Amino acid sequence: MSCKDVTMHELTIANSLVELASAHAAENGARRVVAISVRMGVLCGIGRSLYFCFEPASRGTLCDGARLHIEEVPLSVRCEHCDETKVPKALYNFRCPDCGYPTPKVVSGREMELTSIELEATEAAASFGAADDAGTQRSAL
Amino acid sequence: MCKVCGCGDGEVRVDGKIHESPHSHDHDLGHEAHIHHEHDGDMHFGHGPAGTHVGGVSQSNLLKIEENILSKNDGFAQANRDRLDVLGAVALNLVSSPGAGKTTLLVETLNRLKQDFDMCVIEGDQESANDADRIRATGVRAVQINTGRGCHLDAHMVGHAMDELDPPGNSIVFIENIGNLVCPSGFDLGEASKVVILSVAEGDDKPIKYPDAFAAADLMLISKTDLLPHVDFDVSACIEHARCINPDIEVIELSAKTGEGVDQWVGWVAGRRRERLESEQQDLQSRLSKIAAAIDANDELQRRHDA
Numbered sequence: 001m002s003c004k005d006v007t008m009h010e011l012t013i014a015n016s017l018v019e020l021a022s023a024h025a026a027e028n029g030a031r032r033v034v035a036i037s038v039r040m041g042v043l044c045g046i047g048r049s050l051y052f053c054f055e056p057a058s059r060g061t062l063c064d065g066a067r068l069h070i071e072e073v074p075l076s077v078r079c080e081h082c083d084e085t086k087v088p089k090a091l092y093n094f095r096c097p098d099c100g101y102p103t104p105k106v107v108s109g110r111e112m113e114l115t116s117i118e119l120e121a122t123e124a125a126a127s128f129g130a131a132d133d134a135g136t137q138r139s140a141l
Numbered sequence: 142m143c144k145v146c147g148c149g150d151g152e153v154r155v156d157g158k159i160h161e162s163p164h165s166h167d168h169d170l171g172h173e174a175h176i177h178h179e180h181d182g183d184m185h186f187g188h189g190p191a192g193t194h195v196g197g198v199s200q201s202n203l204l205k206i207e208e209n210i211l212s213k214n215d216g217f218a219q220a221n222r223d224r225l226d227v228l229g230a231v232a233l234n235l236v237s238s239p240g241a242g243k244t245t246l247l248v249e250t251l252n253r254l255k256q257d258f259d260m261c262v263i264e265g266d267q268e269s270a271n272d273a274d275r276i277r278a279t280g281v282r283a284v285q286i287n288t289g290r291g292c293h294l295d296a297h298m299v300g301h302a303m304d305e306l307d308p309p310g311n312s313i314v315f316i317e318n319i320g321n322l323v324c325p326s327g328f329d330l331g332e333a334s335k336v337v338i339l340s341v342a343e344g345d346d347k348p349i350k351y352p353d354a355f356a357a358a359d360l361m362l363i364s365k366t367d368l369l370p371h372v373d374f375d376v377s378a379c380i381e382h383a384r385c386i387n388p389d390i391e392v393i394e395l396s397a398k399t400g401e402g403v404d405q406w407v408g409w410v411a412g413r414r415r416e417r418l419e420s421e422q423q424d425l426q427s428r429l430s431k432i433a434a435a436i437d438a439n440d441e442l443q444r445r446h447d448a
Contacts, residue, residue, distance in 0.1 A: 009292050009324035017210045024206055038210065044327070045353065092352040094386055102388045104356075112210045118203050 221331025239320030
């Protein structure tokens, strides 16, 4: 059975991440993805479990072997009563910690964003680079 | 999943037919994942033999993307929504834990509305066609999606189910999601509204325990109210919990068994359909006005030309 047949919540998100990153890598003619950076809001509820799903999801794709960096985005909400952005006392306690007014408007904490990918250049560029001095190669970038 | 079309969750079946992409998706899970703790406190995968990242061995460059990870699902959801909009149809996505009474309520709802409205149902379950069979017994068309191990329906599956169903114009499409109060809430299917169903046997604190489902819904149905004398369920506390998460959520208490509150729910459904039809009517009126204006302009041009 392939890992792609398992579609639990976190793995679906990991698969979507891998697809998205691979598509961007392919568009840019990259040989593979070296690193992936994502921003995950605390309300997404998967946070670090994405690490566990990422490797099986990336097997055999352009993202295979890529490093995954997760930036966790904390929760903040807008209190209309105080007219300020606040940090609730607890997740899902959508009331202003100061005045108790309901604060359903989430300013941050729901993000689930692929922010950037680091790409390894195409085969041709890489073989050119391998024959060259590493320092020269970097300066050529 | 396939990078081209999103197909390929091999276990997904639409009415028993395996829905698979034509591509191969086998990736051997040969060895355990290795986690490496690095100095920055983050855990990093991918330091296996194929994952070498040595500076100077090959060129690399950073590409900024800033795109929602579920953008592909969102794209399919928008396609579903556009398709429903063109039809003047309205889709409602019913979400609950297993056993909250989604199918029983749906059967009751269909029986009350089927004389007046065109309706169809997309049934989601991990296994079996039991629910679709129960729906079809009412005479309403249904498609069963079996997700295998999948814990939620996604917009791509629903798109394929709509291909099978071909919803008629101005119809109501009910989507009964997988019984799961957690995962379905994150996936837009193209519905007009999510409706969360919570039975009184489950406890009044579920909105704060599983907030996502309640945050995403326009309506909370508190079901099986006939059981209230037998369980410790504080209806007003439950509503307060739900409104703490989603102050705008509407609430209807009902029992499909006794019929209490079902009229109100059916009225809500009809109300959503009316909103959809009114919106379609406005779009058409606006289009008709534009066409009339274009004809007038054309006539004016011809008059000038003839003169």
